[in-house]
Amino acid sequence: MQALVFGAGNIGRGFLGQLLWEGSYEITFVDIDQPLVTALNDRKGYPLRLVDGQGPTQNIQIDRVSAIDARNTEGVCSAFSRSDLVLTSVGVSAFDKLAPVIAAGIMQRRQTDVPVDILLCENQWRASEMMLELLLPRLSGDERNFLETSVGLVEVVVGRMVPRPSKAVLAEDPLLVVAEPYHLLPCAKEMFRAGIPPVSGLEAEDNFDAYVARKLYLQVAGHAAFAYLGYPGHEFIWQCVEDSTVLNQVEPALDEAERALAAKFGFKLDDLREFTAEMLQRYRNEALGDTVERVAQDPMRKLRPEDRLIGAANMCLECGITPIAFARIIRSALRYDNPHDAAAVTMQRRIEEQGMLDFLRSHCKIAPNSELERLILTSE
Numbered sequence: 001m002q003a004l005v006f007g008a009g010n011i012g013r014g015f016l017g018q019l020l021w022e023g024s025y026e027i028t029f030v031d032i033d034q035p036l037v038t039a040l041n042d043r044k045g046y047p048l049r050l051v052d053g054q055g056p057t058q059n060i061q062i063d064r065v066s067a068i069d070a071r072n073t074e075g076v077c078s079a080f081s082r083s084d085l086v087l088t089s090v091g092v093s094a095f096d097k098l099a100p101v102i103a104a105g106i107m108q109r110r111q112t113d114v115p116v117d118i119l120l121c122e123n124q125w126r127a128s129e130m131m132l133e134l135l136l137p138r139l140s141g142d143e144r145n146f147l148e149t150s151v152g153l154v155e156v157v158v159g160r161m162v163p164r165p166s167k168a169v170l171a172e173d174p175l176l177v178v179a180e181p182y183h184l185l186p187c188a189k190e191m192f193r194a195g196i197p198p199v200s201g202l203e204a205e206d207n208f209d210a211y212v213a214r215k216l217y218l219q220v221a222g223h224a225a226f227a228y229l230g231y232p233g234h235e236f237i238w239q240c241v242e243d244s245t246v247l248n249q250v251e252p253a254l255d256e257a258e259r260a261l262a263a264k265f266g267f268k269l270d271d272l273r274e275f276t277a278e279m280l281q282r283y284r285n286e287a288l289g290d291t292v293e294r295v296a297q298d299p300m301r302k303l304r305p306e307d308r309l310i311g312a313a314n315m316c317l318e319c320g321i322t323p324i325a326f327a328r329i330i331r332s333a334l335r336y337d338n339p340h341d342a343a344a345v346t347m348q349r350r351i352e353e354q355g356m357l358d359f360l361r362s363h364c365k366i367a368p369n370s371e372l373e374r375l376i377l378t379s380e
Contacts, residue, residue, distance in 0.1 A: 001023075001024065001025045001026070001084040001085070001197075001198075002025065002026050002028070002079075002082060002083045002084050002085075003020045003025040003026070003027050003028070003083060003084065003085045003086070003087065004028050004030065004076075004079050004080055004083040004085070004086045004087070005017070005020070005027060005028065005029050005030065005086075005087045005088075005089065006030045006031075006070075006086070006087065006088040006089065006090050006098060006101075007029070007030070007031060007088060007089035007090040007091075008029035008030070008031040008033070008036055008037070008040065008067060009031070009089065009090075010162040010163070010164065010165075010177060010179075011089040011121060011158055011160070011162055012029060012031075012087075012089040013029070013046055013048070013062070013175075013177045014048065014160070014162035014177040014178075014179040015121075015158065015160040015162060015179060015185075016087055016089060016121060017029075017046075017048070017062050017065070018048055018060065018062060018200075019183075019185060019199050019200045019201045019202070020085075020087075020199060020200075021060075021062045021063070021064065022200035022201075023197070023198050023199045023200050024198075025064070025084075025085070025199075026064045026065075026066075027062075027064060027065050027066070028065075028066050028067065028068060028079050028083070029065065029066075029067040029068070030067070030068050030069075030070050030076055030079075030101075031067060031069070031070055032069070032070045032071065034069055036067070036175075037067040037068065037069050038067075039174065039175055040065055040066065040067035040175070041066055041067050043065075043175065044063060044064075044065055044066065045061055045062050045063035045064070045065045046061075046062055046065065046175035046176070046177065047059065047060070047061055047062070047173060047175060047176045047177070048060045048061075048062055048176075048177050048179065049176060049177070049178045049179070050178075050179055050180065050181040051178060051179075051180065051181075051285065051287035051288055052180060052181050052282075052285060052287070053238075053284060053285035053286050053287045053288065057287070058181065070101070073101060073104060076101055076104075076105065077101070077104045077105045077107075077108045078108070080102070080104075080105030080106075080108065080109060080116075081105065081108040081109045081111075081112060083116065084116075084194075084197070085116070085117060085119070085194075085197045085199070086102075086105075086116060086117070086118040086119070087118070087119040087121055088118065088119070088120050088121060088122065089121045089122070089158075090122070091122065092122050092124045092127060092130055095130055095131055095134055096134060099131065099134035099135055099138065100138060102118070102131075102135060103135050103138035103139055103143075106135070106139065106143060106146065106147055106151060107139070107143055109146075109151075110142070110143055110146040110150075113146075113150070114150075114194075115149075115150040115151070115152075115193045115194035116150070116151055116152070116193070116194055117151070117152035117154050117191075117192050117193055117194045117195075117197065118131075118151065118152065118153055118154065119154045119156050119187065120153060120154060120155055120156060121156045121158050121185075122156075122158075123157070123158050123215070123216075123220070125155075125212050125216065125306065126155075127153075127155055128153035128154070128155050128188075128191065131153050132147075132153060135147060149193070150193055150194075151193060152191050152192045152193035152194060153191060154187050154188055154191040154192055155187065155188045155191060155208065155212070156185060156186070156187045156188075157185070157186045157187070157208075157211050157212055157215045158185070159182050159184060159185075159186075159215060159219065160179055160180060160182045160183075161179065161180045161182070161282065161285075161288060161290060162177065162178075162179040162180075163178070163288060163289055163290040163291065163294055164291075164294055165177065165178065166178075166289055178288070178289070179288075180282060180285055180288055182282065183200070183201045184201050184203055185199065185201045185202050185203065186203045186205050186208070186211045187202060187203065187204055187205065187208070188204075188205065188208035189204035189205055189206050189208065190206070190208075192204070207265070207266075209265070210261075210265035210266070210267065213261060213264070213265060213315070214261055214265075214267065214272070214275070216307070216308050216311065216312075217257050217260070217261065217308060217311060217312035217315055218254065218257045218258065218261060218272070218275070218276065218279070218312075219275075219279050220308045221253070221257060221308040221309055221312045221326075221329075222250060222253070222254055222257075222276070222279060222280075222283075223237070223283065223295050224295060224296065224302055224308050224309060224329075224333070225249075225250045225253055225309075225329045225332075226240040226241060226246060226250055226283060226292075226295070227240065227292045227295035227296035228296055228299075228329060228332040228333045228335075228336055229246045229249050229250060229329065229332050230243065230246050230292050231292050231296055231332075231336060231338070232338075234246075234292055235291060235292060235293075236286070236289065236290065236291055236292065237283055237290045237291070237292060237295055238283065238284050238285060238286045238288075238290070240283075240292065241280060241283045241284050242284070249325065249328060249329070250325075250329070252324070252325035253312075253323075253325035253326050253328075253329055254276050255325075256312075256316050256321055256323050256324075256325055256326055257312050257315075257316070257326075258272040258273060258276060259316075259319070259321055260312075260315045260316045260318070260319040260321050261315075263319040263320075263321075264315060264318065264319055293338060293340070293341070296333075296336055296338065296341070296344075297338075297341050297343070297344075298341070298343040298344075299333050299334075299336045299341075299343060299344055299347055300343040300344075300346065300347050300363070301343065302333060303330070303333055303334070303347075303363065303364050304363075304364070304365075305364055305365035305366075309326065309329060309330050309333060310330065310364050310365075310366070310372075312326055313326040313327065313330065313372055313375075314372065317371060317372060322371070322375070323372070323375065324375060324379075327372065327375035327376045327379045328379040328380065330364075330376050330379075331376055331379045331380075334347070334351065334356065334359075334376075347359075350363070356377070357373075357377070360373055360376060360377075361373075
């Protein structure tokens, strides 16, 4: 079987590549990094190192790999037309550049009349709607019909943590990826058009929105909370978790999210608390080397109205839970002033120029004189 993966970065190679390799797929990566493409083609694979901070390190050699330069539209479309499964891991900010290539692939694929599913591994709620909006203007009537009936835009929850490679890792091997061993890939069952593929770790879920919300408002929000509350005193996330002052501020927020998720989606509270305990243990993975700077980067995006922090706080309010702890974390995110983070610099400039109140209303879309606005402005 053939799999085409857009994006040969950390998640593409550090997670999707392993799951496809375990499912006996031949894997073709598409990427704009020409040296990376050349190296993958020369070596026909790459090394993956799984570290959990407790058990032994696991080294895996991922093979059956090739790569195509993303600018080679003809080559990418040809690969798209013959692939059994397509996956994306490029970040939704790159969707506008990816959509024309996928649209061209759909045009070519329609000639074969063979259905295909595209797994959108982007950690973005409603990623399928974003992609669909970009594809439709580029397709004719017949091609749109083929898209609707035979191309699945399947949303996925990516749970594995794969930090940027350190200088030491790059010096050891430029293709080496270091990741945690977390192995599950929940996806939206109803979005498939070609059938559930035999991908290792893939879990097709009926109530998919619940899994997205759990990931975004518990796991991802907790991750961000440690980063913003741990800045500037700590370099690594594991240090933030071990700092009782930080942990004592994050745990109440996780409790708020757990109770809201249970109320809104029907999760059992004990199951959510077990999930959180496992999550905290994963954050303590010192061997992973996950940095505060990586997790906290781009606070403007992480303070959007439906993203991990504001979205979690609004979910709590919707369920009758006052997000006191989340308001404190949001305030910490608003203070994030890393001079090496362009988005943080922009955010601080905007807050200074227009004031905190206007930034909350214009960027975070927080209603004027609302309870959440009051909580954020009065938090320590």
